[in-house]
Amino acid sequence: MSVKNTSTMSLREMQKAFYEGIFNPNNTENLSELGHTVATTNAPLTAEDRIEIYRDSILGGITEALTSIYPVCVKLVGETYFTHMVAGYLTQYASGSPDLGDYGEHLAQYIADFTPAKELFYMPDVAQLEWHWHKAFNAEESGNAQAIQFTVAELANLSEEQQPFIQFCLSPSASLMSSAYPVHKIWQVNQDDYQGDQMVNLDDGGVRLVIWRSPDYGMRIDVLNDSEHEFLSALYHQQAFGDVAQLPCATDINELLPKFIQMGLIVGFNLADG
Structure with missing residues (x-):
């Protein structure tokens, strides 16, 4: 040696x-x-x-x-x-x-x-959920605020020509995940303060989730339907509103957009170069 x-x-x-x-x-x-x-x-x-x-x-x-x-x-x-x-x-x-x-x-x-x-076989997904929870819980309050140009309230100031170039910004604490198992229920029944049925039926099927911290600092795990998940995924990947409007979820966009703004999951927007 x-x-x-x-x-x-x-x-x-x-x-x-x-x-x-x-x-x-x-x-x-x-x-x-x-x-x-x-x-x-x-x-x-x-x-x-x-x-x-x-x-x-x-x-x-x-x-x-x-x-x-x-x-x-x-x-x-x-x-x-x-x-x-x-x-x-x-x-x-x-x-x-x-x-x-x-x-x-x-x-x-x-x-x-x-x-x-x-x-x-479900444990990797449980670990993924726990990591997203950990990152959301510890996310800085300002997060990526430096990269957000406009508040939601300023949407009213946009012209019709500008609307296709809107890039909505999600809360910096938000993460999306999908699982073939009801991992949110596995997570829930294993919390120290949980009271209720401890049984989780894996046959309940998969879920799509958004894990985030709300404006009032409450931690949330929300179950999404296919349309909601597609919409939020597009925003998460900074797709412009004009492109989002071409997706299947666009049929529900008049409900999805105000819902997630009201929840506080959408926190602002930028304008892509046109």
Whole structure:
């Protein structure tokens, strides 16, 4: 094994070696010399011992963060199983943000590929719902307000020629998802304050959902019909109103537009270049 002395390692090399020591403990390259950079003066610890202290602290903190973001998934499989399941996720997906609240975005896909969890075929969708809830709950109040040019009230000032170029803006907290299972019910019955029938019939079929935080700061999971989902999806992808009017949902647009404005889900608009 070739070992590079830490005194000749660049900061980037040391960071990479430290990451490998934490998340890939079987990769021993640089571990011995890296141990000196985390040396202790009070005990004759080996390099492995020194790295293990950091590993337990870092992985424990990240696992705790995931547990708080995905409480329903934890309930479905138990904390011990969940901790075992996400151990591989920690090694495959590095955190790209100093905020642990940003970590866990890809857990739904990881669970879908996690062989021991194949029998819980609805669990990736539950994880996806929990991630959307987490992001909506923590969304900044202003969100993408900098990108919104006009308030809803200013619609009255537009000419008929301008209307096809309207790009309606959804609440920055809003996310859309579809599932082949009634995941909103699975989520609901696993809330600590839920009272009622605990049974969920998977044969109830799939759902289309919008997960968002309302203007009064209430968290919402709304079930959408096909027309509502198509309409909101078009707005989410910033399609101009003239293009939205060509979609099948356009037959309901006189109901959909005022409904979502009144709800506070549509928060403003921009004008596309004509």
